[in-house]
Amino acid sequence: MALRTRQIFMLAAIAIVLSICTSSVSNAALGDRTLARGSRGPEVADLQKRLSRLGYVIGPIDGIYGTRTQARVKLFQKEHGLTSDGIAGSRTIAELKRLTGQSVNSGGTSIGYKNSDVNLLARLVSAEAKGEPYRGQIAVAAVVINRIKSSSFPNTIPDVIYQPGAFSPVNNGQIWQEPVSSAINAVNEALRGTDPAYGALFFFNPAKTSNGYVWSRPQIVQIGHHIFTR
Amino acid sequence: MVRRFWLGALGVLLAVSLAWGISEYRKAENLTIISENQYRRSLSDFVTHLDGLETNMAKSRAAGTATQQVYYLTQSLHQSDTAVKDLSLLPSANYGLNYIDQFLNQIGDFTGILTQQVAKGTPPDKEQEKTLKEMHERLITVNRDVQELYADLNTEKIAWVNKPSWWKFWGNPNEAAPAAAEGNEGKATQPASIGAGLEQLDVSLQKLPPFSYSGQTETHSVPEPLGLPESTVTEDQARDIASDFLSINGYPGASPEMSGTSKGSFEGYTFKYHTATVDVCKKGGVVTLYRDERDLGLQKLTVDETASQAMNSLKKLGWNNFVVTSTEDFGGYIQLEAVSSENGIRIYPDKIRLTAGRDNGMMIGYDSTPYWLFHHSRPLSKKLTKDQCAAKLRKDLSLKESRLAVISLPGWQEAFCYEFRGTAADEEFLIYINAADGTEEKIQRIIHTPRGEFLQ
Numbered sequence: 001m002a003l004r005t006r007q008i009f010m011l012a013a014i015a016i017v018l019s020i021c022t023s024s025v026s027n028a029a030l031g032d033r034t035l036a037r038g039s040r041g042p043e044v045a046d047l048q049k050r051l052s053r054l055g056y057v058i059g060p061i062d063g064i065y066g067t068r069t070q071a072r073v074k075l076f077q078k079e080h081g082l083t084s085d086g087i088a089g090s091r092t093i094a095e096l097k098r099l100t101g102q103s104v105n106s107g108g109t110s111i112g113y114k115n116s117d118v119n120l121l122a123r124l125v126s127a128e129a130k131g132e133p134y135r136g137q138i139a140v141a142a143v144v145i146n147r148i149k150s151s152s153f154p155n156t157i158p159d160v161i162y163q164p165g166a167f168s169p170v171n172n173g174q175i176w177q178e179p180v181s182s183a184i185n186a187v188n189e190a191l192r193g194t195d196p197a198y199g200a201l202f203f204f205n206p207a208k209t210s211n212g213y214v215w216s217r218p219q220i221v222q223i224g225h226h227i228f229t230r
Numbered sequence: 231m232v233r234r235f236w237l238g239a240l241g242v243l244l245a246v247s248l249a250w251g252i253s254e255y256r257k258a259e260n261l262t263i264i265s266e267n268q269y270r271r272s273l274s275d276f277v278t279h280l281d282g283l284e285t286n287m288a289k290s291r292a293a294g295t296a297t298q299q300v301y302y303l304t305q306s307l308h309q310s311d312t313a314v315k316d317l318s319l320l321p322s323a324n325y326g327l328n329y330i331d332q333f334l335n336q337i338g339d340f341t342g343i344l345t346q347q348v349a350k351g352t353p354p355d356k357e358q359e360k361t362l363k364e365m366h367e368r369l370i371t372v373n374r375d376v377q378e379l380y381a382d383l384n385t386e387k388i389a390w391v392n393k394p395s396w397w398k399f400w401g402n403p404n405e406a407a408p409a410a411a412e413g414n415e416g417k418a419t420q421p422a423s424i425g426a427g428l429e430q431l432d433v434s435l436q437k438l439p440p441f442s443y444s445g446q447t448e449t450h451s452v453p454e455p456l457g458l459p460e461s462t463v464t465e466d467q468a469r470d471i472a473s474d475f476l477s478i479n480g481y482p483g484a485s486p487e488m489s490g491t492s493k494g495s496f497e498g499y500t501f502k503y504h505t506a507t508v509d510v511c512k513k514g515g516v517v518t519l520y521r522d523e524r525d526l527g528l529q530k531l532t533v534d535e536t537a538s539q540a541m542n543s544l545k546k547l548g549w550n551n552f553v554v555t556s557t558e559d560f561g562g563y564i565q566l567e568a569v570s571s572e573n574g575i576r577i578y579p580d581k582i583r584l585t586a587g588r589d590n591g592m593m594i595g596y597d598s599t600p601y602w603l604f605h606h607s608r609p610l611s612k613k614l615t616k617d618q619c620a621a622k623l624r625k626d627l628s629l630k631e632s633r634l635a636v637i638s639l640p641g642w643q644e645a646f647c648y649e650f651r652g653t654a655a656d657e658e659f660l661i662y663i664n665a666a667d668g669t670e671e672k673i674q675r676i677i678h679t680p681r682g683e684f685l686q
Contacts, residue, residue, distance in 0.1 A: 041597065083565075093546075098680050114684075114686075153332075154338075159311075164321075195599065196521070
């Protein structure tokens with residue numbers, strides 16, 4: 001009888017310890033521990049969300065550190081000058097948290113991400129120029145910025161992108177696919193003012209376009225498969 | 231027996247497919263109603279905002295005080311922007327870049343510029359008054375035509391979208407019926423759909439004489455580069471220039487090959503060498519753009535060390551007297567902006583943008599186009615002292631630093647100002663007071679993004 005009581009007591013103790021451990025894992029924040037293949041939990045989901053936000057598309061945010069998440073962590077590390085081992089250690093997580101953090105004002109108050117236009121423009125660049133040289137991706141983003149500067153086009157990024165008939169990815173829904181990381185970087189450069197298209201207002205792929213209007217425009221430069229025109 | 235089984239199975243399949251078809255038809259009908267409502271709402275908004283715009287433009291022309299004129303111009307600016315948005319929500323793929331859209335954007339641009347100008351105390355000049363009058367008169371025509379169309383469409387039972395029919399079930403339900411052809415006397419016949427009616431209207435408006443306004447824009451711009459040296463270079467000379475540039479940026483003895491040419495304001499040659507491309511402008515033989523798409527190595531340098539190395543490279547390229555005005559840390563690389571500094575005066579329009587890797591500090595991006603676009607000889611004279619300009623600031627602004635600077639204004643204008651950096655109510659600003667007449671030219675808010683300081 002005494003043996004049985006002791007066994008019950010032991011089992012209860014193990015259950016309590018396990019429940020404490022489990023609750024500490026489920027309440028864990030990103031950065032509390034190293035994450036690697038096989039890790040699960042909300043902090044993995046947080047990691048996946050942040051990677052996706054920077055253009056390292058995971059697919060469904062499921063909180064499971066599988067091969068896809070591992071590959072995206074590796075790519076993030078490679079493109080950010082970190083040791084590319086696919087393990088989200090303190091340095092990788094710190095870099096990820098820094099780059100996906102909110103902006104603050106001088107008093108330290110968070111004022112939001114301040115990058116909604118970056119994401120929309122990056123979706124367009126990704127849909128229009130994925131696979132093109134990086135310079136070509138900056139040029140596509142610059143075309144949108146040039147339109148904002150022109151008095152013949154609307155004055156905001158969403159207005160230019162959603163102008164009827166302006167960009168085919170809006171018509172065919174490709175703009176809703178998540179942008180790749182190079183498109184986000186290209187947009188950041190274009191927003192700073194870099195313009196490899198030298199003031200172009202239109203671009204087209206000569207192999208795919210028979211539109212007489214764009215062919216009639218004065219051509220400025222060809223980058224990759226796109227011809228940029230005034 | 232077998233025959234009966236197959237007949238029964240076929241009957242069941244037919245019933246299932248019929249039920250599925252009815253269900254899909256009902257879904258399509260619901261979507262049609264939702265779309266129809268949204269399109270009609272957007273059209274009503276468009277007509278209302280266009281009408282409001284016409285009224286406010288009329289009032290802005292009559293306003294006798296700057297305050298009233300700024301108010302009505304601001305209203306015009308907002309209503310033109312909103313009307314453009316309304317128009318973009320209408321389901322036509324064809325009139326996006328056409329008459330009404332472009333005209334409304336021109337109004338928005340012009341009224342935006344004029345609002346800022348009047349708010350700073352300078353009333354519209356004769357030329358601007360004339361442009362405002364012509365824009366308003368043209369808008370009256372456009373507004374009248376839109377209202378006539380809207381009234382016609384409201385009295386006829388015309389839909390945006392064709393209702394799904396059993397015969398056209400596989401077609402695109404959102405496709406508007408084609409525009410009706412114009413009659414012999416140029417008068418439009420009754421359109422088959424609202425979308426077609428708007429397209430018809432746009433076609434008829436395009437017969438008006440083109441509206442010529444293409445003037446100033448909200449951003450700083452010049453028609454042609456002001457700073458390019460006069461000489462021109464041949465392809466061979468340009469290749470040598472590209473080679474020298476590459477040598478300084480980590481590719482000693484590089485022999486780049488021409489990969490293309492560009493036309494326009496910076497007509498020139500593009501050279502390629504391994505992962506790098508260099509653009510050399512024919513006029514002046516200057517490198518305008520450089521981009522190295524090499525893989526980045528492990529971070530070995532801090533942001534400051536990388537910036538310092540990038541500025542050293544800039545000096546080796548012959549750019550002296552440049553100061554770093556902003557740095558953004560993207561992890562594997564940094565982006566920085568450097569501007570020309572003459573006798574302590576920052577010339578913000580004469581800017582060079584650099585990107586440098588944090589693995590070895592070498593430049594991976596270089597953009598000197600702003601410098602060549604805006605650089606010119608500037609006679610800088612100030613009539614006011616720093617204290618006189620500081621007196622124009624809000625009293626609760628706590629100043630941190632100040633300097634003289636040339637800044638760009640909308641269009642092609644620049645201003646010689648005192649730049650004051652200060653904080654008020656937990657916010658930090660750069661405020662520019664004109665050193666000649668004390669006008670408050672520009673306010674920029676400084677925020678701290680995850681990558682560095684950013685001006686809004």
